[in-house]
Amino acid sequence: MNFWRKVGKVTILLILLQNVVAGMEEKNVVCAVYFTGIGCPHCAKTDPIVLGSLPLTYNNSLVIIEYEIYQQPENAKIMAEYNSRYSSGLGIPQLIFDEEECILGDLPILENIKKCVEKRLKSGNPCPLLTGSVPFFNLNFNQLPGKPKIWIGNKVVVRKEEKAVSSSILRKILLSDRVDAKSIPGATVVTPEAIPLSGSSVEFNRAIKLNGWMIEWRDKESKTGGEVRKSEAPSTKTKISTHSSPTTQWKSVLILVVVVTLVLLVTSRKGKNRR
Numbered sequence: 001m002n003f004w005r006k007v008g009k010v011t012i013l014l015i016l017l018q019n020v021v022a023g024m025e026e027k028n029v030v031c032a033v034y035f036t037g038i039g040c041p042h043c044a045k046t047d048p049i050v051l052g053s054l055p056l057t058y059n060n061s062l063v064i065i066e067y068e069i070y071q072q073p074e075n076a077k078i079m080a081e082y083n084s085r086y087s088s089g090l091g092i093p094q095l096i097f098d099e100e101e102c103i104l105g106d107l108p109i110l111e112n113i114k115k116c117v118e119k120r121l122k123s124g125n126p127c128p129l130l131t132g133s134v135p136f137f138n139l140n141f142n143q144l145p146g147k148p149k150i151w152i153g154n155k156v157v158v159r160k161e162e163k164a165v166s167s168s169i170l171r172k173i174l175l176s177d178r179v180d181a182k183s184i185p186g187a188t189v190v191t192p193e194a195i196p197l198s199g200s201s202v203e204f205n206r207a208i209k210l211n212g213w214m215i216e217w218r219d220k221e222s223k224t225g226g227e228v229r230k231s232e233a234p235s236t237k238t239k240i241s242t243h244s245s246p247t248t249q250w251k252s253v254l255i256l257v258v259v260v261t262l263v264l265l266v267t268s269r270k271g272k273n274r275r
Contacts (some may be wrong), residue, residue, distance in 0.1 A: 014264055029137070032062075034050050035092050038197070050093070056153065081152075086102055141157075144159070158215075160214050163211040173213075190208060
């Protein structure tokens with residue numbers, strides 16, 4: 001009986017530790033909303049940093065929800081609504097973390113963005129939405145207004161049409177190291193499109209379309225910047241490898257439980273033999 005009690009206690013402890021680790025991973029995401037405009041000279045200074053180098057630097061720890069207002073005029077109305085909700089102002093570029101920290105202008109953004117991200121990395125920062133703050137892991141992509149782009153790591157998600165998408169599947173793709181269209185229901189491989197920024201653009205060498213959303217990314221062997229090395233056409237034979245999926249987490253727990261059980265069993269038998 002003592003042996004199985006020990007196994008039970010160890011199992012419970014391992015499950016609790018697994019949940020703590022999963023919780024930490026979810027909390028360490030900093031999310032912000034960024035308003036910009038193609039053709040805006042001040043945005044030309046901030047776009048390559050906010051949408052280019054910083055998402056790559058912080059990988060899956062930084063999410064930027066971008067609203068471009070010149071080529072997507074419906075997004076201008078959203079900026080006005082954000083101003084009513086967060087008192088963020090009506091100029092661009094502007095970056096919103098929460099009600100207390102809204103940065104307006106190119107120089108203030110360039111001088112403060114890294115500091116704003118760094119101080120939130122430990123606890124994370126929920127996405128500042130018009131309906132309130134929502135952690136990225138609870139974000140419903142379908143409820144985002146207008147025509148947003150979501151930047152994270154080496155990926156970008158672009159809403160092309162007003163069609164519903166599974167937020168959990170989309171989030172899984174965004175957090176994956178490698179993407180396989182065959183493993184994603186309803187996804188099709190498409191030709192990547194350059195994403196325009198003010199004064200420049202970001203190019204990708206892989207893309208899929210999922211309902212009304214387009215997901216683009218750069219392979220790890222590609223250059224980390226606006227230019228990408230020439231590569232072969234997208235292949236659907238690449239397997240997906242996700243970060244800390246629930247199945248992988250429980251497999252790890254199960255393996256640890258089996259190992260601990262065997263160790264305790266061997267120890268118990270040795271004790272009996274000595275007697």
